[in-house]
Amino acid sequence: MKLPLFALILLLVLISGSGCAVIGRGKDFRPIEEKMLAHVEPGKTTAEDVMKLFGPPSQIVKLSNGDAYIYDRSLSKATGLWLVFVTFANYDTQHDRIVFFINHQHLVTHFGSSFKSDTSSYGMPF
Amino acid sequence: MACHFDLKPCFALCLLLLIPMIAGCLNARFEKISKGADVPAPSTGLKVGQATLTDALKQYGAPADIVDMNGKVALIYKKSFYQGGQISIGIPLSGLSFPSSLRMEATGSLMRHDLLALFFTPDGILSETMYERGASQPFWESFWK
Numbered sequence: 001m002k003l004p005l006f007a008l009i010l011l012l013v014l015i016s017g018s019g020c021a022v023i024g025r026g027k028d029f030r031p032i033e034e035k036m037l038a039h040v041e042p043g044k045t046t047a048e049d050v051m052k053l054f055g056p057p058s059q060i061v062k063l064s065n066g067d068a069y070i071y072d073r074s075l076s077k078a079t080g081l082w083l084v085f086v087t088f089a090n091y092d093t094q095h096d097r098i099v100f101f102i103n104h105q106h107l108v109t110h111f112g113s114s115f116k117s118d119t120s121s122y123g124m125p126f
Numbered sequence: 127m128a129c130h131f132d133l134k135p136c137f138a139l140c141l142l143l144l145i146p147m148i149a150g151c152l153n154a155r156f157e158k159i160s161k162g163a164d165v166p167a168p169s170t171g172l173k174v175g176q177a178t179l180t181d182a183l184k185q186y187g188a189p190a191d192i193v194d195m196n197g198k199v200a201l202i203y204k205k206s207f208y209q210g211g212q213i214s215i216g217i218p219l220s221g222l223s224f225p226s227s228l229r230m231e232a233t234g235s236l237m238r239h240d241l242l243a244l245f246f247t248p249d250g251i252l253s254e255t256m257y258e259r260g261a262s263q264p265f266w267e268s269f270w271k
Contacts, residue, residue: 005134005135005138008135008138008139008142009138011142012138012141012142012145015142015145042180061192061193061194062194063192063194063199064194064196064197064248065197065248068192070188070192084145085152085153085154086153086154086155086156087153087154087155087156087157088155088156088157089155089156089157089158090157090158090159091157091158091159091160092159092160092161093159093160093161093162094162094163095162095163095190097187097188097189097190098188099183099188099189099192101179109250110179110180110183110250111183112182112183112184112186112187112188112189113187113188114163114186114187114188116163119163125156125157125158125209126156126158
């Protein structure tokens with residue numbers, strides 16, 4: 001009995017293409033909200049106020065003229081494709097960050113923020 | 127008498143059997159990891175000796191790192207970009223009473239960074255700017271350099 005070549009080729013393609021696809025999402029969460037920054041006023045807001053609004057900072061950097069409080073959270077998205085012979089993996093991590101510069105009088109002198117975690121994306125490595 | 131046996135289906139069948147058999151022996155892996163948002167080039171609006179810490183934070187947002195340099199402050203904006211690959215060929219023979227297995231593997235990885243460093247005097251005035259766009263460097267040239 002002659003086997004149909006087309007069916008065999010199709011089977012070959014199917015076997016070579018078999019595998020699994022994975023998508024993953026990882027969040028390093030901290031309850032920092034962009035809208036809360038409206039309550040911060042340099043020269044008036046104190047370090048205590050900052051901690052009341054945003055909680056304890058993720059990191060404190062000691063500076064010569066005070067401290068910097070850093071609040072950070074991140075969102076990672078992973079995409080993986082495992083085929084018979086080839087594996088593709090892609091990871092993208094983006095952060096939301098707020099930085100407060102606090103002087104020796106415990107007053108906020110400057111602050112800056114970046115909210116980029118929404119831009120984290122799934123994809124392939126090419 | 128001529129033989130009319132068709133070899134094509136036999137070849138395809140052999141391939142069909144061979145692929146699952148060697149699936150664990152031959153593998154190529156490609157991966158990419160990116161961490162952080164795009165780092166913008168230094169703005170012409172931020173002039174050394176004039177721009178303040180407030181201006182920089184307003185323009186670039188929160189930095190990835192803050193470094194104290196004996197009174198001076200450096201804000202570091204960074205994006206890391208990793209690309210890696212691995213090709214491995216192996217034939218496990220240890221289960222067949224051979225003392226060892228055959229395995230050959232080639233790996234390579236390249237980590238590139240986009241970096242912007244802004245240096246401020248203790249009074250919060252921009253004193254120096256440094257910028258490097260590593261992610262735009264060609265992959266192979268950077269890898270073999």
